[in-house]
Structure formats: structure tokens, C-alpha cells
Amino acid sequence: MKFAKVIAFVSLACLMASAQEKTAFVNMEKIFEEYYKTVNANIIFEQQKQNFDEHLELIRDEVDAVAKEVQKYEAEARNDLAGEATREEAKRKFQVRLEHFRNKRQELERFRQEGLQSLQRERGKAEDELVADLLNIIRKYAADQKIDMLYEVSGRTLNRVPPLLVYPVEKEITNTIIELVNKGHEADLKEAKERYEAIRNRRKAAEADKPAASDEP
Numbered sequence: 001m002k003f004a005k006v007i008a009f010v011s012l013a014c015l016m017a018s019a020q021e022k023t024a025f026v027n028m029e030k031i032f033e034e035y036y037k038t039v040n041a042n043i044i045f046e047q048q049k050q051n052f053d054e055h056l057e058l059i060r061d062e063v064d065a066v067a068k069e070v071q072k073y074e075a076e077a078r079n080d081l082a083g084e085a086t087r088e089e090a091k092r093k094f095q096v097r098l099e100h101f102r103n104k105r106q107e108l109e110r111f112r113q114e115g116l117q118s119l120q121r122e123r124g125k126a127e128d129e130l131v132a133d134l135l136n137i138i139r140k141y142a143a144d145q146k147i148d149m150l151y152e153v154s155g156r157t158l159n160r161v162p163p164l165l166v167y168p169v170e171k172e173i174t175n176t177i178i179e180l181v182n183k184g185h186e187a188d189l190k191e192a193k194e195r196y197e198a199i200r201n202r203r204k205a206a207e208a209d210k211p212a213a214s215d216e217p
Helices: 003-020 028-034 036-077 084-144 174-181 186-209
Strands: 023-026 149-152
Touching: 023 174, 028 036, 028 084, 028 174, 036 084, 036 186, 084 174
Parallel strands: 023 149
Antiparallel strands: none
């Protein structure tokens, strides 16, 4: 068989195999966001974030209080109208409070960094578990429906464009999968969405009312 005929034969075979394959497409980002377990996990994360923010605010208040003491004793130490003994005592207290202020500021920064890292780890772990859960469900559905190739369409390449620029949208099964993963939990999903939105709105309102913080003495 000549080379050209071999190429033509292989191409035809590939086309026939491709035509026989059953393909489908899913938007995993949308499925993940609409999964009732994801919404519940978001609520837990928001509560953890709120606890972290409140603890951080307590430490920041301590830093601000020490900063005011530092400013107070610094002003007394520079007051020429005060006696020498008074100024010396103010200088001593200033040095003590200044060292305390530096320690509290380090504590604040350490707690902030470690807390954010911990939140990120916990969120990443939860997201990995949710994705694994969804993939198991989707793979079983694909096997039951005899789907040979299932493509994910929500991702982005390094050039920030979808890997599939054009695909037959009539073969997208995203909404079907969303219904499948939430089957029997529709009420839970609705309630969880309402709770999550209420938590986010409260946090946004609190952040809007919060004055700008300063940890400088």
C-alpha cells in the first residue's frame, strides 16, 4: 500500500472512530458554584473568616491602645514645663511602652499572616474534596450514559482564553449535572444560598462602617 493511501486510510479510520464516540461538555466552574455542598462550605469559610477578623480586631485594638500610651509618655518626656524627675520617669515609661508596642505589632502581623495562611489551607482542602466528590458523580454519570469523551469548558489557558473556542452547545450537560448533584437537596441549596448571601451582606456592611485602622505610635 502506497504511503498516500496509508494516510488516507488512517484518516478515514480516525474520522469513523471519532464519529462513533459520544462526546459531551460541562462547565465545572458553574457546577462547583451551584453545588449545595459548595454553598455550605462557603458559609463555614465565611464564619471562620469572621472569627479570624474579630480576633485580629482585638489585637489591633490592643496595638492602638499601646500606641496611644507611647505617644502620651513621649509628649510628657518632651514637656519642658515638667520637672526633671517627671520627664525622666516619662522617658522610662516611654521606652517600656515602645518595646511593648513593637512586640504587639509583631504579634498582630504574625497572627494576620498565619491566620490567612491557615484559612487558605482549609479552603483549598475543602475545595479539593468538593471537586473530587463532583468528579466521582460526573464520571459515574458519563459511564452510565456511555459518554466516551467529556470536555470541561470553563477553564482558561495561559493566554487567558478557553481551551475550546467553539463546541456544540447542544451537547453541554452542565445543567443536567447540576440537577443531578443537588437532587434531593434543592431546599437545602435554597436555604444555604440565602444564609450565605445574608452573611456576606453583613460582612460588607461591617467593613463599610469600620474606620481605617492605624498601628503607628
